Amino acid sequence: MLQRSVIVQGGISLPVQEKKHGKRHGNRQLPNGTLNNGLWASIFIPTFLQYVGSTNRDVWALNQHNIIQALQAIWNEVYKGCNWDSRRKIRHVVEVGRAVHEVVSPLLADDSRT
Numbered sequence: 298m299l300q301r302s303v304i305v306q307g308g309i310s311l312p313v314q315e316k317k318h319g320k321r322h323g324n325r326q327l328p329n330g331t332l333n334n335g336l337w338a339s340i341f342i343p344t345f346l347q348y349v350g351s352t353n354r355d356v357w358a359l360n361q362h363n364i365i366q367a368l369q370a371i372w373n374e375v376y377k378g379c380n381w382d383s384r385r386k387i388r389h390v391v392e393v394g395r396a397v398h399e400v401v402s403p404l405l406a407d408d409s410r411t
Contacts, residue, residue: 326396328389331376336384341375345401359405365391368398 324332331337348367349359368391378386391397 324400327400328387328396330385330387331397334384336375341371342401342404344371344375346404349405361393364405365393365398368401372397 324337327337331341345368348371352367372389372391376384376387376389378384389397
């Protein structure tokens with residue numbers, strides 16, 4: 298098996314992670330209505346990134362359980378629905394390996410899916 302690596306600094310090399318092949322989750326796999334009104338890109342993702350950057354002392358050592366809890370709390374708030382602008386509530390349970398988690402995971406530099 299051929300192992301590739303990247304030279305980070307003279308004398309230091311790190312193995313290159315191979316991309317995992319299999320079913321990839323993307324925006325198409327998100328629950329119906331997630332992308333409506335631009336809430337995903339303008340509120341959900343920035344709120345999650347704010348959480349990652351402000352509540353974790355070490356962003357390289359994120360706890361999977363805490364990530365799921367944060368994603369669920371953000372989901373519940375962003376997609377709670379609103380009568381005055383006709384947004385409907387979107388119920389969803391965020392789980393490891395499912396679309397919401399898999400779409401945001403590449404945003405984390407340490408690839409916390411492992």
